[in-house]
Amino acid sequence: MARNAITEWDIAPANNSDIAGINIAEGCPAGGINDAIRAVMAQFAGWLASAAGPLLKSGGAVTGALTGIGNGSTVLDASGVARGVGYRNIPLTAKTSAYTITLSDVGQGVSTSATLTVPTNATTAFAIGDAIAVYNNSSSNNSITAASGVTLRLVASSTTGTRTLATRGLATLIKVGNDEWVISGAGVS
Known part of the structure; x- marks a missing residue:
């Protein structure tokens, strides 16, 4: 063959x-x-x-070529933005009003001062293993909620439901099932 x-x-x-x-x-x-x-x-x-x-994540197909060799390598994301290959940093996107995470947030961070929502798989088909960092960039607690039908589980517990992210807290969301996510981090309750 x-x-x-x-x-x-x-x-x-x-x-x-x-x-x-x-x-x-x-x-x-x-x-x-x-x-x-x-x-x-x-x-x-x-x-x-x-x-x-x-090299792909669920955020979209590679629309450009891999460039450079070694430490300067980049790949273009679905929007045509050059992203460094490897674990160099977590790009943060600022959100100042209620926000529902999207595929473009995978492997990145959301810096928010408002409520963040995790959508159902039917609404946004994240891949199992997709991860998103969340930073509470405000002087008050914020909520991280699960859309109806989504289980948002506090890591190392059987606790589910809306989570509170404390002032200046940092959390990681990881999709572990079709409509199941785990949240962990500093300031998560």
Whole structure:
């Protein structure tokens, strides 16, 4: 079978005897190796930019190319904004009125001075494992509420429901089920 995509590669080396129909088995013609290397590079580049690639979050598809090598690497998000690859910081988006988290908040932070709502999966289909940081940037407590049908669980407890984020508190929301989230952090009650 011709291996025409990186997702068709096998974890057993002996089963990978061709790439895009080019023979790379033991004793293959040396003249095909250059073409095979180019095919591997094209398949890898296609995989990086695809919906199955490793750089995507549920916030949207990669709309641009990976640029730079090493510490200066970036990828364009769904809005065309260049984002650093790796764990460099948590970009904060300021919200001054009641706010419902969105896919564009995944892997980032919301700095809020008002109530924050976690929507149902039917409204916004976050992936399990998606995480969002929340900072209460106000001089009073704020509420983090779950939309009807969503379970918002306080970490390490059976407590569910609306949570209070204390003044200058910092919380992390992680989706752990279809309509289930866990919240933890400093100032969360």
